[in-house]
Amino acid sequence: MIVVLQPVGRTFLNGLAAMGRLALFSLAAIRHCVTPPFYPRLMLRQMIEIGYYSLPYVGMTAVFTGMVLVLQTYTGFRVGAESAMPTILLISLTRELGPVLGALIVAGRVGAAMAAEIGTMRVTEQIDALSTLSTNPYKYLIAPRLWAGVTMLPLLVAVADVIGILGGYFVSVHKLGFNEGNFLNNIAQDATFKDIFSGLVKAAVFGYTISMMGCYHGFNSKGGAQGVGKATTNAVAASMILILTLDYILTELFFAR
């Protein structure tokens, strides 16, 4: 019996210890995000990296998601699809698909890059070098990435929402022959502040999660190239699982009755 319980207990305790380390890291990172010195140049560079360079990927995902959503809904509903389509498209994209798919794309692209870059800095002693040069690594490496993640993901998702709806509009009007005026009117009438706001809040939380996972796993990577590879994989996997978990929790908070 002990032979069976020992590894279970060890895994459980290791899991608790890892959560504790992550919590302490997060607290320290947040503290350094709001206390000077700040590094605006680095923050801007990270914002461009996360926001601008992710835009083509998130945009492509959004446009095809909108197009596929319309086609699937049309073939699924058959009757009444034209009147329901704009609402379904709007709600699906703004509440759910925009933030979640956008965040998953950014997690794969940016989260991996963050973990690899910071992990390489760790194993080549560049992070130690920062400390010896009177520069706090949390403020220099972590804080700009967290700020960029939290501010850029909502912007990306807002753009993705618009692109996704345009994709849906294109298929609805030009392929399925829906009335253009009715489609646009329905979209304008059905758009609620809560739908859009909840999606943007989700995006900000996902942005924080992606940056935090990338930084945490990179910062704590060990060994050489293998350690950096492991940190990168862990950062992306943890981000994706957390995004889906947090998505459910936030949906409960916003919409559960």
Next chain:
Amino acid sequence: MADELKIKVRGLKKRFGANVVLDGIDLDVPKGKSLVVIGGSGTGKSVMIKCILGLIQPDAGSILIDGQEVVGMPARERERVMRKFGMLFQGAALFDSLPVWENVAFGLISGRGMNRAEAKAVAIRKLSAVGLGPEVGELYPAELSGGMQKRVGLARAIAAEPEIIFFDEPTTGLDPIMGQVINELIVTCVDALGATALSITHDMHSLREIGDYAAMIYEGKIIWSGLAKDIDNSGNPHVEQFVQGKADGPIRMPVRSL
């Protein structure tokens, strides 16, 4: 070592899990002198200097810098003490996203708030002090040879004119000529600044070139210390074996037979 002490370490201990790395290190570094610590790979040399720099938290012991205890010191105060230090890392640890001049000027811009133009001028001067022209300042670390990276690392270590400079394996991985160039640069720079130097190496030639004092670390303890010129007559069998590079002796390497 009757001189005024810049660094005084007593009873320094550090273990990683069951692996005891430092087992009560006692070490004195006199002000304005150069101490070289020798020892085999994995004997705790790097862990020791990282503990002194505050990069690793020791389990026990005392570290005095200018008579001030730094173990357990609050982070902000520790950052102030860190301004006394410069460090040349084994692999140079240059920031590969920044050009060379910005690497050299990093501590001045980021740590001390100097404006970029002024810091760049200082960086060019420091690069010149280690024998590199201003054109090198515009290159990126990946474009430099190992020897040039070490020189840039040295320029970065002395850029803020620190009171204490640490050298981690300064000549490892370099050819003998470049190794000698680095040794001479270290002596010149340390003398010019009047700095206190602590180096760790297993290069005996480097020890003789840059050390006023020497110490040997073995199994987490300092087993011998004295004047660098006395290292050949230490009377300690561990030191003798290490200095002469003999396979047989009290130091046993964990080598498994084929």
